[in-house]
Amino acid sequence: MSTQIGEQALPRAAAKEAKTPGLKPEVEVACVVCGGNTFEIICSAHEIEVQREYLRAFHRRRLRPEAPPSALADRAEFTQDYSTNVEACRSCGLVLRNPRPSRKAIFLAYRRDHYGPERLQSLFEAQLEWERPRARALRRWLPSGARVAEVGSFVGGFLAAGREQGWEMLGVDPGEEVDDFCARHGLPVFKGTLDEAPLLPASLDCVAIWNTFDQMPDPHPTLRAARRLLHPGGLLAVRVPNGRCFRACTHWLRRARHTPLRPLAAWLLCAMAWNNLLAFPYLYGYSVPTLDRLLARYGLERVGARGDTLVRLADAQTKRWAAWEERLSKAAFHLAARMEALHPRCQFTLAPWLDVLYRLPA
Numbered sequence: 204m205s206t207q208i209g210e211q212a213l214p215r216a217a218a219k220e221a222k223t224p225g226l227k228p229e230v231e232v233a234c235v236v237c238g239g240n241t242f243e244i245i246c247s248a249h250e251i252e253v254q255r256e257y258l259r260a261f262h263r264r265r266l267r268p269e270a271p272p273s274a275l276a277d278r279a280e281f282t283q284d285y286s287t288n289v290e291a292c293r294s295c296g297l298v299l300r301n302p303r304p305s306r307k308a309i310f311l312a313y314r315r316d317h318y319g320p321e322r323l324q325s326l327f328e329a330q331l332e333w334e335r336p337r338a339r340a341l342r343r344w345l346p347s348g349a350r351v352a353e354v355g356s357f358v359g360g361f362l363a364a365g366r367e368q369g370w371e372m373l374g375v376d377p378g379e380e381v382d383d384f385c386a387r388h389g390l391p392v393f394k395g396t397l398d399e400a401p402l403l404p405a406s407l408d409c410v411a412i413w414n415t416f417d418q419m420p421d422p423h424p425t426l427r428a429a430r431r432l433l434h435p436g437g438l439l440a441v442r443v444p445n446g447r448c449f450r451a452c453t454h455w456l457r458r459a460r461h462t463p464l465r466p467l468a469a470w471l472l473c474a475m476a477w478n479n480l481l482a483f484p485y486l487y488g489y490s491v492p493t494l495d496r497l498l499a500r501y502g503l504e505r506v507g508a509r510g511d512t513l514v515r516l517a518d519a520q521t522k523r524w525a526a527w528e529e530r531l532s533k534a535a536f537h538l539a540a541r542m543e544a545l546h547p548r549c550q551f552t553l554a555p556w557l558d559v560l561y562r563l564p565a
Contacts (some may be wrong), residue, residue, distance in 0.1 A: 226312050228302040232543075235422060235487070239294035242301060246289040246483065247437040247453045248454050255279075255286065261476045265525035273319040274520045277326070281484035282312050282416070282469045289483045291450060295496060298446030298488030306420040309486075313418070314377045317406035322356055323384045325518045330360025333514040337558070338364040341409065343439050344560065346505075347372070349408035352432070354397050354425060355415025357381050359390040361544055366390075376398050398428035399497035405434040413442040414514075417485040422497070436565040440558070444509070446488025447552045449480050474532040478513040478555035491551050494559055510540035510554020 228248075246254075259279040266274050270310050283300065290301045296432045303309075318326065338361065345351070351371045356374025358381055365372040374392035376382055385392045393400045397410070410429040419425060429556055452475055459468035475481045489497075491508050498505070512533040517526035540554035551557055 213231065213324055226285050226308055228304060230305050231302045232299065234292040234295060234297050236297045237292065239292045241293045242290035243293055244288050244526045245291050245298065245450050248286045248288050249481050249565050250477045251289060252286040255284070257472070258476055258481045264266060267520050267522055269522040276318050276322055278516055282316060283484045283486065286529055290517040295493055296449060297493045300483070300486055303420070303486060309420055310377060314379055316378050317380055321380070327358040327360055329515045329518060330358055331363050334361040334364035336482050338368050339439065342368060345408050349414065350406060351409040352397065352400065352402065352407055352412060354410065354412045356385065356392055359388060361411060361413060362390040376511065376513040379562050391524060396425065398424045402432050407432045407434065409438040409440060411440040416441050417443045417487045417489060420486060424499050426498070430563070433563045435563055437559040437563045441494065442556060443489045443556050444480065444485050445489040445490060445554055445557050447550065448555050449483055449488050451552050452480060474536060477516060477529045477532050480555055491559060492556060498561050503563055505559060506562045507560040508551065508559050510544065511556045512536050513556060513560055
């Protein structure tokens with residue numbers, strides 16, 4: 204165990220209190236995959252604070268001078284924007300924030316998230332661009348006119364992409380501002396959680412949980428609801444930040460403190476920043492093995508997995524050179540992930556994000 208991972212590769216920063224009102228790391232947690240309660244620190248609370256400060260400076264430099272403060276939302280400012288240890292379960296390897304805020308505090312924080320109309324529109328356009336290929340890829344798994352629910356629908360990019368495919372879409376999200384945004388665009392959203400949604404058992408062809416599963420303090424109520432709502436042969440699509448990749452990156456940063464490898468540290472910090480891995484703003488970092496173990500408890504079998512990068516962050520408020528920097532850094536991750544996928548025992552360590560598909564047996 205080390206409390207020095209990457210500190211020498213980052214600028215110095217003074218420790219500060221969490222800036223997200225109401226979110227404080229006060230609850231010690233057990234592993235939601237295996238129930239284990241022994242953990243190894245892979246990134247200390249102080250290191251997370253240093254990474255947060257670096258990330259803010261990184262994106263301020265890449266945003267145009269006229270960009271409003273709200274432009275930092277989901278770039279360098281997140282709901283999980285407090286400093287705590289990032290640990291790994293010694294039994295199954297799940298990566299998680301520990302301690303973390305209470306479930307109630309987290310739910311209220313997501314409900315009150317604020318972006319502003321310009322940032323919401325920008326996020327919708329970027330998300331729709333990213334979601335269209337994923338919706339097309341899902342067509343081979345889903346019937347014509349499929350009924351699809353998305354948990355954590357956010358600004359509605361996947362809802363719009365699914366509607367273009369002729370699917371009957373329903374979003375599920377507790378966020379007040381994003382739900383209002385979706386309503387203004389004619390995208391149906393239930394304000395709440397999947398287990399509260401007014402849906403009949405075995406009525407869905409697919410439940411999609413993009414970029415949200417990792418933020419659920421307890422995923423089991425959602426998984427029970429998905430199991431109940433999917434008909435036999437139905438699909439669960441999950442997208443999560445890759446805990447294996449974050450753990451490997453912190454290890455490489457530690458090694459890159461040494462002079463001959465400093466250029467590697469600079470590139471790695473840049474690539475992690477553009478993929479929202481720095482400061483690890485998630486409750487959990489799942490991997491393919493931990494997802495398999497968790498979802499097997501609900502009778503779900505994996506039918507596909509692929510590594511990916513984060514949705515595009517650059518927009519009209521981003522400097523042109525920074526937009527190219529993002530493209531190049533993500534292209535390098537894509538190439539590494541594709542090469543890794545050629546290995547017959549691929550563990551998807553080199554991909555910052557994972558798209559994984561599970562099916563409920565017929």
